Amino acid sequence: MGKIIAVTNQKGGVGKTTTAVNVSAGIGMLGKKCLLVDVDPQGNATSGVGVDKRSVKYSAYNIMIEGVKAEETIVKTNFDNLDIIPSSIELAAADIELVEIEHRESKLKNALALVKDQYDFIFIDCPPSLGLITTNALCAANTLLVPIQPEYYALEGLSQLMNSVRIIKRRYNSYLDIEGVLLTMYDGRLNLTQQVVQEVKKFFPRKVFSAVIPRGVRLSEAPSFGMPIMYFDKSCKGSASYIELSKEIINNNQ
Numbered sequence: 001m002g003k004i005i006a007v008t009n010q011k012g013g014v015g016k017t018t019t020a021v022n023v024s025a026g027i028g029m030l031g032k033k034c035l036l037v038d039v040d041p042q043g044n045a046t047s048g049v050g051v052d053k054r055s056v057k058y059s060a061y062n063i064m065i066e067g068v069k070a071e072e073t074i075v076k077t078n079f080d081n082l083d084i085i086p087s088s089i090e091l092a093a094a095d096i097e098l099v100e101i102e103h104r105e106s107k108l109k110n111a112l113a114l115v116k117d118q119y120d121f122i123f124i125d126c127p128p129s130l131g132l133i134t135t136n137a138l139c140a141a142n143t144l145l146v147p148i149q150p151e152y153y154a155l156e157g158l159s160q161l162m163n164s165v166r167i168i169k170r171r172y173n174s175y176l177d178i179e180g181v182l183l184t185m186y187d188g189r190l191n192l193t194q195q196v197v198q199e200v201k202k203f204f205p206r207k208v209f210s211a212v213i214p215r216g217v218r219l220s221e222a223p224s225f226g227m228p229i230m231y232f233d234k235s236c237k238g239s240a241s242y243i244e245l246s247k248e249i250i251n252n253n254q
Contacts, residue, residue, distance in 0.1 A: 050226030
């Protein structure tokens with residue numbers, strides 16, 4: 001049965017989509033079957049694995065708003081063991097449209113329940129907000145993976161996110177847990193980085209991944225070629241870091 005992990009942080013620009021794409025591809029490369037679910041209206045995870053958003057018949061929007069079955073929306077990618085439920089521009093209106101729908105918070109959960117046995121891991125790339133789309137993702141997920149940039153404002157964002165998680169746990173998904181906190185855009189030479197890392201480890205004892213993701217030009221370039229980093233440039237530091245993270249997640253879930 002597939003483990004469902006929501007990749008989330010309401011703060012933008014922390015490497016959330018980069019992480020969702022590359023950890024899905026990394027785990028797929030290591031032989032586990034992965035499904036990437038793109039519920040971010042920007043659709044960057046979809047284009048990041050080489051799928052043209054404009055050419056897909058169905059997207060995550062059709063699942064949540066129209067009740068289309070998840071299996072009808074799944075697109076195979078060109079990468080080992082990696083499928084995707086793509087995003088579309090229509091998702092931008094989904095937060096408003098979901099308000100009118102009964103049991104609106106569990107649309108994604110119910111849809112993924114029918115396909116999760118086909119995968120080892122399902123990663124959901126969430127929008128950088130805490131609206132109804134993200135609520136759907138957190139209701140569907142077993143755990144959440146939180147990428148954060150080691151800077152002062154990251155800690156503020158973390159406490160807001162944890163407040164939201166507490167509400168979701170209380171109302172909808174009492175089993176929701178933290179998969180881990182991932183440090184992205186990491187530069188170990190900076191004093192501030194070390195300070196933030198210590199604070200995060202205090203905040204989440206034993207939940208901070210050993211793998212850290214460095215800043216890197218190749219990581220920034222890979223999405224424009226529609227390729228995860230380990231297929232774009234397997235020799236770069238970013239590729240090695242995401243493979244290390246993928247191994248860590250697999251080992252933690254043995």
